[in-house]
Amino acid sequence: MYFRYGTMNSSKSMNLIASVHNYESKGDKVVVIKPSLDTRSANGFIESRVGTKTECIDISLKDSILTCVKTEMDKKGSISCVFVDECQFLTQEQAFELISIADTMRIPVIAYGLRTDFRGILFVASNVLLSHADKIEEIKTVCHVKGCKRKAMYNQRVVNGKPVFKGDSILVGDTISNTNIRYEPKCRFHFMADMIDSQKGGNN
Ligand SMILES: [Zn+2]
Numbered sequence: 001m002y003f004r005y006g007t008m009n010s011s012k013s014m015n016l017i018a019s020v021h022n023y024e025s026k027g028d029k030v031v032v033i034k035p036s037l038d039t040r041s042a043n044g045f046i047e048s049r050v051g052t053k054t055e056c057i058d059i060s061l062k063d064s065i066l067t068c069v070k071t072e073m074d075k076k077g078s079i080s081c082v083f084v085d086e087c088q089f090l091t092q093e094q095a096f097e098l099i100s101i102a103d104t105m106r107i108p109v110i111a112y113g114l115r116t117d118f119r120g121i122l123f124v125a126s127n128v129l130l131s132h133a134d135k136i137e138e139i140k141t142v143c144h145v146k147g148c149k150r151k152a153m154y155n156q157r158v159v160n161g162k163p164v165f166k167g168d169s170i171l172v173g174d175t176i177s178n179t180n181i182r183y184e185p186k187c188r189f190h191f192m193a194d195m196i197d198s199q200k201g202g203n204n
Contacts, residue, residue: 002133004110004112004113004137005113005138006112006139007154007155007185007186008114008155010140010152011048013049014052014084015048015139016054017053023081029079030081032046032054032056032085033082034056034084035090036060037089040064044056065101066101068142069082074156080107081107081108082098083109084109085112087125087169088117089113091124095129113126116153116201118155118169119166121169142185143187143189146188148187148189152187154185154186156191158181159181162198163194163195163197164191
């Protein structure tokens with residue numbers, strides 16, 4: 001069980017697509033899953049920001065990933081790896097299902113996602129994976145602030161040009177679907193500075 005986490009824009013999807021390609025180029029069968037509430041990509045595909053894409057199975061929060069993988073095994077025969085994109089959107093139960101796939105079905109699972117939400121608080125599924133994954137790997141990118149060379153650790157939510165620190169953890173839709181809301185990868189220094197500013201302002 002691998003958990004590869006990183007902020008937004010850290011090329012997680014690109015990394016996933018490249019890994020899927022590596023398996024498939026050797027003739028190995030894989031299952032690629034994405035929680036369907038991620039609206040950035042078209043249904044049935046995982047797309048990277050540089051334009052590469054791979055087919056995937058969209059699952060809802062009610063779906064069993066175990067059942068999904070078993071169904072795919074019936075269709076394809078043996079499965080060499082299960083990939084999950086945007087795994088922070090899974091439920092706690094679904095995150096535990098990934099561990100069960102690795103342990104009881106003995107299929108490697110590689111899950112990609114965010115560690116924390118825009119407030120810097122762990123996503124429920126990410127918490128499960130950080131606690132139980134065999135390997136935890138960070139996919140790094142730099143802070144969004146011009147000239148800052150620090151590692152980005154947070155996905156700062158920016159509404160109407162202002163950083164916000166309160167609201168729902170999952171607000172689906174990227175810059176494409178709502179021009180007023182965007183996310184910026186920020187280092188701890190800049191994230192904390194904005195948080196203190198917003199507390200002073202009393203707006204958040
Ligand atoms: Zn910074």
